[in-house]
Amino acid sequence: VGQQGPLLRHLPGAHPADGALGHFTQSVHAQALPRLAAGGRVVEEDRGPGGQATHAKPSEADLEKALAKREDERFAKAEAELKQAIEQAPDLKSLAKNIIVDRTPEGLRIQVVDQEGQPMFPLGSAEMPERTKLLMKKISQVVAKLPNKISISGHTDAQPYRGAKGGHGNWELSSDRALASRRELVDSGLKSDRVLKVEGKAEMDPLVKDDPKS
Secondary structure, eight states, rough: OOOSSSOOEEOOOOOOOOHHHHOOEEEEEEEEOOOOOOOOOOOOOEEEESSOOEOOOOHHHHHHHHHHHHHHHHHHHHHHHHHHHHHOTTTTGGGGGGEEEEEEEEEEEEEEEEEETTTSOOTTTTOOOOHHHHHHHHHHHHHHTTOOOOEEEEOOOSOOOOOSSTOOHHHHHHHHHHHHHHHHHTTOOOGGGGGEEEOOOOTSSSSSTTTTOO
């Protein structure tokens, strides 16, 4: 999370070139469950003793729609629970603006982003401060109720970052923060086998497409 934070897409913020940190963003994705392929199959019918149709079995397209609706309802509930949990926690209420929840083709995305005066990580560090740990704990409690696999990605802005170690730049920083987010989610109760993927994306997927250094 450069100055953008974690989902957790740790989503980012702007840092100096000597920088301990570039903008950081972190993202956590609850992956959409596999859907049935809509094959346009002819509807099958159950027939009674006289050979007359009694009722039609649902087609694959009908099942697809039903599954999609159920998943949308589940995601909407998770989003509402997360927002309520943050609003009701005195220590987290001020961080409500650091959370962005939306839907993507891949599923439910929770982005933890830096805001002015509210960085999710110290500059140039993957050490998670206490307020970020509390936030991740709330996220863990919500996503743990979902059946979906989780992917976690760390992002930075396009400001060059020169870390203390030779060659340690935005790729390493975003990866380290994504891994720190995974550890905190698991330590807070999320089963480790729920995590499908953890990756650092550096500045390759900026929060603000038209201003990758912001």
